[in-house]
Amino acid sequence: xxxxxxxxxxxxxxxxxxxxxxxxxxxxxxxxxxxxxxxxxxxxxxxxxxxxxxxxxxxxxxxxxxxxxxxxxxxxxxxxxxxxxxxxxxxxxxxxxxxxxxxxxxxxxxxxxxxxxxxxxxxxxxxxxxxxxxxxxxxxxxxxxxxxxxxxxxxxxxxxxxxxxxxxxxxxxxxxxxxxxxxxxxxxxxxxxxxxxxxxxxxxxxxxxxxxxxxxxxxxxxxxxxxxxxxxxxxxxxxxxxxxxxxxxxxxxxxxxxxxxxxxxxxxxxxxxxxxxxxxxxxxxxxxxxxxxxxxxxxxxxxxxxxxxxxxxxxxxxxxxxxxxxxxxxxxxxxxxxxxxxxxxxxxxxxxxxxxxxxxxxxxxxxxxxxxxxxxxxxxxxxxxxxxxxxxxxxxxxxxxxxxxxxxxxxxxxxxxxxxxxx
Ligand code: GLY
Ligand code: MN
Ligand code: MN
Numbered sequence: 001x002x003x004x005x006x007x008x009x010x011x012x013x014x015x016x017x018x019x020x021x022x023x024x025x026x027x028x029x030x031x032x033x034x035x036x037x038x039x040x041x042x043x044x045x046x047x048x049x050x051x052x053x054x055x056x057x058x059x060x061x062x063x064x065x066x067x068x069x070x071x072x073x074x075x076x077x078x079x080x081x082x083x084x085x086x087x088x089x090x091x092x093x094x095x096x097x098x099x100x101x102x103x104x105x106x107x108x109x110x111x112x113x114x115x116x117x118x119x120x121x122x123x124x125x126x127x128x129x130x131x132x133x134x135x136x137x138x139x140x141x142x143x144x145x146x147x148x149x150x151x152x153x154x155x156x157x158x159x160x161x162x163x164x165x166x167x168x169x170x171x172x173x174x175x176x177x178x179x180x181x182x183x184x185x186x187x188x189x190x191x192x193x194x195x196x197x198x199x200x201x202x203x204x205x206x207x208x209x210x211x212x213x214x215x216x217x218x219x220x221x222x223x224x225x226x227x228x229x230x231x232x233x234x235x236x237x238x239x240x241x242x243x244x245x246x247x248x249x250x251x252x253x254x255x256x257x258x259x260x261x262x263x264x265x266x267x268x269x270x271x272x273x274x275x276x277x278x279x280x281x282x283x284x285x286x287x288x289x290x291x292x293x294x295x296x297x298x299x300x301x302x303x304x305x306x307x308x309x310x311x312x313x314x315x316x317x318x319x320x321x322x323x324x325x326x327x328x329x330x331x332x333x334x335x336x337x338x339x340x341x342x343x344x345x346x347x348x349x350x351x352x353x354x355x356x357x358x359x360x361x362x363x364x365x366x367x368x369x370x371x372x373x374x375x376x377x378x379x380x381x382x383x384x385x386x387x388x389x390x391x392x393x394x395x396x397x398x399x400x401x402x403x404x405x406x407x408x409x410x411x412x413x414x415x416x417x418x419x420x421x422x423x
Contacts, residue, residue, distance in 0.1 A: 003150045006051035008106035011036060012116035013044035030115055031340040032151050034249050039084050041074060043092050045119060049102055054087035062091040096122060103130040104140055110147035155339055156346030157360040162250065163394065166362065167403060169206065169247035170392060173254050174407045176200035176243060181417035185261040186235025190215040194229045201245035210251035211342045213243035219373035221386025224332065236262040240386055251342040253364055254404050255390035258414045267381045269411060271369055274306030276409060278367040279389045282334050286357065286393050286400040293354035296334035299367040303330055311379055329371055335363045338392055357395045366390030
């Protein structure tokens with residue numbers, strides 16, 4: 001609120017999304033809206049008017065006995081004030097009438113276009129008529145501004161309660177990954193492991209996956225966004241699982257790669273150790289004052305050295321980085337912000353430069369090596385292998401904390417799970 005001064009800020013809730021015909025997707029509130037209000041119901045608008053007596057106003061669906069029989073209880077106007085701390089609340093249908101009074105007094109209005117098109121249209125009408133009145137009234141909106149950059153800077157720096165929620169999400173994801181390592185066997189379908197992961201998420205109260213789970217066995221692991229999850233796995237091949245649950249609107253994002261019901265074969269292990277060393281190196285660099293790009297550069301060097309050593313890259317480390325030939329096997333960046341969104345909000349560059357890490361930021365560290373099954377430039381034994389290791393890392397006051405540290409990733413720890421009760 002401080003950041004917007006005496007302006008008016010209006011935030012729309014997420015629209016309901018149709019899945020097919022008259023079936024809707026399960027409603028998911030917009031993250032910016034939830035971040036500021038904690039209110040998860042559809043058809044909501046929040047208004048912040050720091051200069052007024054009632055500075056937090058919610059427009060919500062009113063209580064309606066008949067409708068609630070079909071779709072469940074609503075907080076209603078009373079609940080918006082009693083439970084969600086609004087100074088004033090109104091029925092959503094009153095938005096235009098009530099907001100018009102605030103518009104008359106506001107010089108600047110913050111509103112994010114493109115989140116909810118129906119409310120965009122109403123806003124446009126209101127701004128137009130308030131602007132038309134401005135010459136006669138002598139006040140009213142003169143500028144429409146986007147609140148997202150202010151909001152997203154705030155979301156990028158996590159509060160202790162947010163970190164608590166993220167830890168909860170991560171603890172649940174840890175159980176899911178461990179269960180997958182213990183249970184994957186040759187002959188199972190990838191979707192069985194997906195179901196196991198989903199079960200582990202839901203049984204602990206997570207909303208579900210925070211992005212479609214990637215359950216990629218054998219050659220599927222070299223397709224970065226493989227989400228079909230419909231192949232039969234074979235014993236001894238690698239299974240890459242990129243899956244993290246969402247808990248109370250906060251995401252986790254974890255990847256582990258392990259041999260199905262077996263120990264690593266020497267070739268798998270060689271590549272796995274390279275990715276692991278790169279990932280550990282990336283994590284080691286994370287601390288306040290370091291550039292966001294630094295973990296990536298550190299991981300890249302280790303990956304490229306390793307890929308040259310095993311004969312995957314032919315040009316030598318320096319040339320491979322310079323001419324970009326490593327991109328054939330490592331085609332993504334090492335990190336992204338993590339928070340309410342899996343690829344969370346917040347700028348990566350400031351003033352044209354990679355920004356500096358600060359305490360409270362959370363980022364992933366996720367290098368990988370991916371060799372397509374039909375890559376005829378790669379030595380044959382490496383073809384069809386995809387490996388990624390991904391952790392969630394908090395920047396602390398004097399270094400970092402690997403929030404996902406409990407999820408096994410050393411060769412010995414992984415093998416102790418993939419071979420338990422079997423060898
Ligand atoms: N799961 C998406 C990512 O790792 O970025
Ligand atoms: Mn990620
Ligand atoms: Mn991921």
